Amino acid sequence: xxxxxxxxxxxxxxxxxxxxxxxxxxxxxxxxxxxxxxxxxxxxxxxxxxxxxxxxxxxxxxxxxxxxxxxxxxxxxxxxxxxxxxxxxxxxxxxxxxxxxxxxxxxxxxxxxxxxxxxxxxxxxxxxxxxxxxxxxxxxxxxxxxxxxxxxxxxxxxxxxxxxxxxxxxxxxxxxxxxxxxxxxxxxxxxxxxxxxxxxxxxxxxxxxxxxxxxxxxxxxxxxxxxxxxxxxxxxxxxxxxxxxxxxxxxxxxxxxxxxxxxxxxxxxxxxxxxxxxxxxxxxxxxxxxxxxxxxxxxxxxxxxxxxxxxxxxxxxxxxxxxxxxxxxxxxxxxxxxxxxxxxxxxxxxxxxxxxxxxxxxxxxxxxxxxxxxxxxxxxxxxxxxxxxxxxxxxxxx
Numbered sequence: 291x292x293x294x295x296x297x298x299x300x301x302x303x304x305x306x307x308x309x310x311x312x313x314x315x316x317x318x319x320x321x322x323x324x325x326x327x328x329x330x331x332x333x334x335x336x337x338x339x340x341x342x343x344x345x346x347x348x349x350x351x352x353x354x355x356x357x358x359x360x361x362x363x364x365x366x367x368x369x370x371x372x373x374x375x376x377x378x379x380x381x382x383x384x385x386x387x388x389x390x391x392x393x394x395x396x397x398x399x400x401x402x403x404x405x406x407x408x409x410x411x412x413x414x415x416x417x418x419x420x421x422x423x424x425x426x427x428x429x430x431x432x433x434x435x436x437x438x439x440x441x442x443x444x445x446x447x448x449x450x451x452x453x454x455x456x457x458x459x460x461x462x463x464x465x466x467x468x469x470x471x472x473x474x475x476x477x478x479x480x481x482x483x484x485x486x487x488x489x490x491x492x493x494x495x496x497x498x499x500x501x502x503x504x505x506x507x508x509x510x511x512x513x514x515x516x517x518x519x520x521x522x523x524x525x526x527x528x529x530x531x532x533x534x535x536x537x538x539x540x541x542x543x544x545x546x547x548x549x550x551x552x553x554x555x556x557x558x559x560x561x562x563x564x565x566x567x568x569x570x571x572x573x574x575x576x577x578x579x580x581x582x583x584x585x586x587x588x589x590x591x592x593x594x595x596x597x598x599x600x601x602x603x604x605x606x607x608x609x610x611x612x613x614x615x616x617x618x619x620x621x622x623x624x625x626x627x628x629x630x631x632x633x634x635x636x637x638x639x640x641x642x643x644x645x646x647x648x649x650x651x652x653x654x655x656x657x658x659x660x661x662x663x664x665x666x667x668x669x670x671x672x673x674x675x676x677x678x679x680x681x682x683x684x685x686x687x688x
Contacts, residue, residue: 304616364589377528
């Protein structure tokens with residue numbers, strides 16, 4: 291049996307990270323044409339629905355809705371699981387102080403740079419699209435700092451999709467004492483010996499009651515300080531990723547049972563859809579909502595572990611394309627909403643079918659975001675601000 295403790299990198303985790311981040315472009319573009327989510331530009335046919343969910347959307351894009359809902363059920367938990375796995379290997383190669391410095395440079399500096407240089411442009415277009423702002427970007431820029439969006443009337447300041455960086459840094463610092471304890475000889479030997487299937491269900495046993503307790507009251511604000519459901523949910527996936535990487539016997543079980551895990555996840559996902567669509571109940575602390583949340587939680591856990599097992603079985607190999615895409619993924623994550631927003635803004639007014647506008651936005655956005663990445667990583671100052679690696683890293687085997 292292959293031991294995770296004998297390798298320095300899991301290439302399937304890189305492949306999953308790339309897949310999740312690349313999926314952000316069609317994910318956020320889909321919301322432009324459904325109105326069921328928070329992005330920066332919306333097709334005129336769904337603006338009223340976005341502003342008031344009781345108003346029916348003028349576009350009936352059921353496939354896009356299902357695509358967004360399915361991804362939303364598991365892809366961010368999967369990204370936190372991958373981050374936990376990466377943390378295991380990163381800590382094995384660094385002292386605690388060097389690890390903390392690396393996390394500061396990789397997470398907090400890009401978060402600050404993104405809030406100053408990336409998000410204001412998208413906020414500007416949202417204010418044009420939804421609120422009729424007609425000034426220049428330079429006239430709008432000071433208004434971006436006029437108060438927290440959602441907390442102050444008319445406020446624009448936010449970290450948008452970069453919330454992940456803030457959460458990941460917070461989780462890393464909170465869990466670091468635990469991880470350092472687990473690096474000691476006795477805990478490490480114990481984790482390396484774990485092989486019983488029941489241990490795979492322990493994280494779910496914690497997630498399920500916490501989700502049912504918190505999610506009805508905190509459906510998902512992503513503001514870190516008042517977001518108990520997301521905070522506990524994602525934190526447990528992050529810690530689970532670390533523990534799986536430290537427990538090679540359990541991780542190999544995912545590889546051999548991924549089909550059953552994914553099937554179970556899809557079953558509970560379908561059950562969640564059935565509860566929301568076949569029964570009538572308001573969102574809140576009631577049996578219907580709690581049952582739907584329980585199904586969503588179970589679906590997320592089994593889909594994440596099953597997909598990880600499938601990737602471990604079939605994608606755990608290095609290649610030049612994976613090396614390039616993995617290096618590019620962080621830049622794609624930071625910059626992807628620029629083309630999605632700008633291109634989407636110009637396409638929504640065209641008299642084209644919304645599926646064609648969706649396809650054009652996705653295709654052009656992929657081309658533009660990689661162009662932005664290639665430019666930024668070649669400028670040393672910008673490369674540092676956004677936590678990117680230079681072109682030479684694409685040729686370094688790992």
